[in-house]
Amino acid sequence: MLAPETGLDGITVSVGLALCLFGIYVYRRFDSPGVGSFAAFAVFLGFAGISSGLLSSAVPGELWPEVGTLFWGVATVPWLLFALQYTGRSTRVRPRSVVLLLAPCAGILAGIVMLRTGFSEVATALVGGVSTLYCLALVLTGAALLIRTGYRYSHVGTRQGVSLALAPTATFVSLNLVSLLVSEQPDPELIATINTAGFVVAAAALATAVGYYRVFEVTPPAVGTLGEREIVRESDDLVFVVSDEDSVVQVNETALSALGLSRDDARQTGLSALLGHTTDTLRGRETVTLETPDGTRRYDPQVSTLTGGDGQELGALVSLRDVTARQLREQRLSVLNRVLRHNLRNRAQVIRSHSTEKTRAPANTPLR
Structure with missing residues (x-):
């Protein structure tokens, strides 16, 4: 009979796979600002769920939560880019900017390597902790942008931003709780429950934002x-x-x-x-x-x-x-122009008539 945590790990893997497919669906279905970054965020978050679910029983000790955290850290970069693009703060993403944003996330990978090679716990925690805090700052910045923008535009609403922000926040909490609990050797079922709950909440939050709050269908x-x-x-x-x-x-x-x-x-x-x-x-x-x-x-x-x-x-x-005043002036000028042309035409006609009469009259006949 399978242990309860094995079934929970299977759910985590399934949810992670669903997040990947969901990201691909959103990318192909919608054409709105930030949809590409949103899809990348969902896919990397899905990788975090798949890796943590598969490795929890295959890799003992503190390593497997760190692998999930690594994918979560990478996911925070497209998360921030999505928030910037969706709110209009920055609509163009340059490859160099992506590389610069990703660079600090390498500290999580360095922490995993240090953990495997026997570095001191203090050094490992310092390197991994700084990178994790950086990624958390990206999450909070993106969440603040989305919630603030939702508050400002009534047709968007703050609930949309809160729903979106739940995804990276819930997985951050669950992965870090798991990392803390693994080091103390607690109940494996409790660890699996926390890990699964984080990804289930994330998937539900993203589905709600896209399906219920229509994040890519309302005016961005x-x-x-x-x-x-x-x-x-x-x-x-x-x-x-x-x-x-x-x-x-x-x-x-x-x-x-x-x-x-x-x-x-x-x-x-x-x-x-x-x-x-x-x-x-x-x-x-x-x-x-x-x-x-x-x-x-x-x-x-x-x-x-x-x-x-x-x-x-x-x-x-x-x-x-x-242009009301301008058109009024133009109308007045047009009327004045017609009056002047009419008067000039009349005077010219009088002069022409006098000239014709003088030409036809005898030389000694006075012109009236």
């Missing part, structure tokens, strides 16, 4: 962040940042004042409902007319596409410049 916060960089806050133009589905993500104070709306009302209303036009129709218009608290105003629309670092189209920046 990156659109709002990128748009804010391009908005001139003191501009007299009406400026809107919209997603690729024309939902309003950001709007400047000038637009809110001109349309008599609150920021929340503007975000809950689509661009078409606000302006009577979509981004596609605005691109082909010279002017648009809007009803404002100050009366009917005419605006010159300009639409710029917002793209991520990889050229992916995320949304658009819509700018409306008030």
Whole structure:
């Protein structure tokens, strides 16, 4: 009969495999900022589960939790990159940046080697501990970015960020608890239970974020962040940042004042409902007319596409410049121009008539 911990290890391996497949599914299914980094995070987290489940009975002592921690440490790098890309803090990932972020994680591998080669416990704990704390800092930074962004954008919500942050946090807690308990030779079933629980919570949290909170289906916060960089806050133009589905993500104070709306009302209303036009129709218009608290105003629309670092189209920046006064001046100039041409034409006609009459009259006939 199999020991209880053997069955739990099998569950851990299965959950790890499910995380790997889940990462591949997300990468192939969605096309949103950070999806590649998210997939890499899920896959490496899955490797951590598979390795810890397989090695717990095959490798005695303190080594097998460290192998799981190594894969977890590597997973924290794509985790941070996902948080940066998804929130729009950094949309372009350079290979050199990835290498630099991964370099401190080598301390976990060094700790494993030192553990196997008989280095002192103090030196091993110091090297591995510093690297683990670095990886934990990456986790906390990414979690803070996601939760803060969720709080800022009501259509995202803080629960989405909390659900995502549970995955690296739960596995960190479980792997480190296991490392502490293994050194004290406690009940193997307890160790297996803690290890399995961490990965089950992580898998459930990621599935909830993607399936229930639709992390890759709602308008990504990156659109709002990128748009804010391009908005001139003191501009007299009406400026809107919209997603690729024309939902309003950001709007400047000038637009809110001109349309008599609150920021929340503007975000809950689509661009078409606000302006009577979509981004596609605005691109082909010279002017648009809007009803404002100050009366009917005419605006010159300009639409710029917002793209991520990889050229992916995320949304658009819509700018409306008030040309009411300019068009009024142009109309007045047009009227004045017609009046002047009419008067000049009449005077020219009089002169032409007098010239014709003088030509036809006898030389001694006075011209009236």
